Amino acid sequence: MTSSACAAPLTVNELTEYWLNECAPDRELAIEEHLLGCRVCSGRLQDIVALADGVKNIVRRGGVGAIVTSTFVGRLKDAGVRVREYRLEPGGSVLCTIAPEDDLNVAYLAAPLEGVSRLDLVLHDPAADRSLRLEDIPFNPAAGGVVVAPEAAGLRRLGNATQRMQLIAVQASGESVLGSYTFIHSPYR
């Protein structure tokens, strides 16, 4: 195959599915034969691999806030990521911090999620009188709660502060607060 053109380029979907081992064996073999002969498509796969590597790097140091799962946190810990964990029941509060040796913090927010079809998370900073509403966050109704992993650098910059989170079920009939959670943060001493 020539070095600069591809007559039948693989799509990003195909390349991603290949990389994540989602292809049937016959299809995987055909893709591999194509990739070994094609600079264009192997270059595009390289872009996906670089993206995956970048994501891994950012996740390991808590570089981006996200809603995750307890299973995912378990895999991070298994891989040596140092995770500080807080568990809160609805209406609960916790004294919290982030230590220099922590890679990231996670908060387990327990809530009754059975029957909930859409869930929003509201972050409220009373001192600044500022709220941020994250709409339609991912959750598993069977999990009994959600796991929030804030960006670590943002927590490190935080002084003494009290922040609240609320989980809100959004239904056709209206909204209902499933739980409020208070974080009394202080810098690590």
Add this chain to the structure above:
Amino acid sequence: MPPPIEPGTLDALEDAQLARRIIAAAPSIDEPAEAELCRRLAPRMRLYGLKHLRSAAAAADLVQDVLIMTLQRLRAGNIREPDHLVSFVLGTCRQVIIDQRRAQGRRERILATFAGDVPISEQPTSPPLDLERLQHCLTLLSERERTVVLMSFYDERQAADVGQEVGVSPANVRVIRHRSIERLRRCMEGVDSASGRQE
């Protein structure tokens, strides 16, 4: 002997043509053709190795082993159909991985015999990713998109696994994943996702 090389000639040749040059040069060694073939094949083999071994070091070992074997076979005229070079390389990659799992000592023996004889470069396969930019781009995704991207790529989880964890169907995970990758790609290229304008 192969014909003299004009500047830029090798880059225009197909992989099979490079293979023919190497075969035709034997018992001499067509170093420019070998170097060009290695330069092309190494990053592709590395991806194959990363996919199957999930280790950069093991993938680098695979590249070295398979390039040595490929060049040795070409020099010996044992690849009769250069048009099928890719099939040979793929088959060799697969076999080397099987062999690696059977006998860890094989690589050392191959290297001890041939390593100094093959023009293998350790050139980076692509420019380093701008992690600060990627971090910014990840914050522009929706919560659902960001969760799917992190959980898919942190440790290569299939759509079915991610879907089970976050309570959506595998098909839906694939749709979200595809949309997210496209948004990240555009953001990394500096395209404003809302307007489509270059930032």
